[in-house]
Amino acid sequence: MAKINILVVLALLLITACGSPANSKSAQAERLLPRAAVDTSDGLRIDGELVADRTLYEAARGQRVILYSAAGKEAEDLTIARFTAETGIAVELTRLPNNKLAERALSEHGAGKLGADVIRLTDPRTARKFTDAGVYVPYETPFHAQLKQSSPNWFAAYYFVNAMAYNSAIHTENPPDGWEDLVDLRFRGELGIVAITTGGTVNALTRFQLGTFGPQFLDGMAQQKPRVFNSTSTEVDALARGEISIATVSVNNAFGAETAGAPIRLVIPKEGVSASEGPLGLTPRGAQSAAAQVFVNWSASKAGQRFVGSQGFVPVRTDIGTVRTGDYELPTADSPRFHLLTEDGFARHAKADEALWKQKFGFIG
Template sequence: MKRTRLSVLAAALTACALLLAGCGGGGGSGAAGSVAEEMLPMPSVDDSDGLVLDGEQVADPALLEAARAGSLAWFTGSGAESAELTAARFTAETGVPVEMTRMPSGKLNERVLSEAGAGRLSADVVLVTDPEIAEGMVDQNVFVPYTGMPVHDQLAGQDDVVWHDGAYYTSYYSAYAFAYNDQAVDPADAPASWNDLLDPAWKGRMGVVNAGAGGTVQGLAAFQEEVLGPDYWSGLAAQEPRIFDTTSVQLEALARGEIEIVTSGFNSTYGAEQAGAPITLVVPEEGVSGTFNMQGLTTAGEDNPAAQLFMNWTWSKSGQEFAAAQGFVGARTDIEQVPSGPYQLPKADDETFVVYTPEQAAQQGADIVARWNQAFGFSG
């Protein structure tokens, strides 16, 4: 028997509230640490001679000792839940506390550049989701080259991972797919491919985020044109989807049953599902779109051992696998992409994972948004 819309909403929002409350603390303790371990079991940790996680050296003895004597200030533009879980996991694996500051990449950029300009930069490590912002931090001398990761040579051998000789790196990729309310849609009838979304049966039952809302949705729009064909936008627009400005509001509407299907960021949607929302994700057979998450060591953090350890950990096998367990695509291609619960996303070098490059964003972004707006009759 299907639950009523009100009971679905109550269950989803209660569970989400519990998760968010649990993730509100710091460090690797409490509910954030518990949720992190539920997503992916802890690796084997050997700190008898530096730090070795699952057999991979992450820090030598001197770096580990110095890092544990201090702490890390991490500024991130990733989602709040993901940031809390990542900070908790790092602390649990390394014993190093994290002071995490999370805000949208645009506001984060304003704060970091303002602090740097005044000579009071407080961030040791910065993660942003916009390649142009990362470039700006290089231009403003916020990021400093760091090549001390044990896997640096592996990263340097991949495309689009090491930028400006190590001033910043691709930490992992956000993936974009779609999902449905599994209390409103029978799984047997649910769409399995991008082209299934064009079935007239879904007309008026879908939600999308407008292409001008950020790089991830720009990337999705580019993917749809490139992979699914130039007529895909018009076909999707004919479904008369409800258009949102943010993923969070869109997911709330999906959990309430106000809409039944959404195109959405994989990590945030998986987080809502994990929190108890009645949502099921789909990894479409035609592939998924991807966008960059980029991280660098700052002038404030270059002499901080805890910040250096955090950089090492981010690209360690353990750090990359934890990102994948949350619904990201790892940057390293020499290791397998671990599942996100029941879902298997492609590796970064798989042909079904289509990344929206910084060059595309700079050269085509404005045109993509303008044409998308016209196709969907959206005025912003």
């Protein structure tokens, strides 16, 4: 398999990420999607929606939101930049993998010292634990009717989506264009996948593959002798370097690398994409914070939903029109090509799917 010069790729990424103030997170966010119209004459109205009434907004303006998040740091930094640009409210971020974040939040809460106002997760099973423990408390945004609320204590602020991608510097002719290419022997030894033990998004992908193509599809991928990664970020890095040439990927991660200059091209297959919920909720501390309430409200607003859509997530709201992710158009949440594994689906399938996945790929971990 041809290799990409790693120094060239890294230089491209460095030039894009660093340099002049024009390359700030706010500027990057603006390139993804122009800011919505903001009216603060009577509260906070963005894109025509009342995100916060006058009383709430006035109370929030001098406050800071403390956010714990298990989402990717690049995506969260961009989201924070857009939120602050549209609201004037600052956010302090602590980013940890979902399991580590859960340990910290539950420990802090048990000691009566939970430092977060808002917590974003990548696995709805953790959201259920947070609800049971009282880490998440009930809260209803002004846009409750437009959301699919799984619990009174949290809602999916967006959907994490998995599809596939290839190295566009290697596959210049006859590139992969569908899920069936993952089992095409011409890509033997070139496939990258992420271990199911990394969490919810890969559980959702496995359930989609089993439900759509059957267990034999996993057999076909196993015959490819894939390289198994312990995180999506390391997988995407390897794809950019040419260590693998085709992969199942988190759309947001792969799109971020592509926009940073990596030779990566996404594929949105005709059968669709897999998806899982991205829970967001207020803590007891956050329920007392006007700024935290504004953050959660904004996350459910048209402006917030459109912005996450521009990053490669699928918005939960289906009343906001088409949101493109660069050159790509992902299926909307009400499309038959959108395959969502809900919290109930995790409860029914995750354990058995994980055992089958490990058996098919000879994985111990």
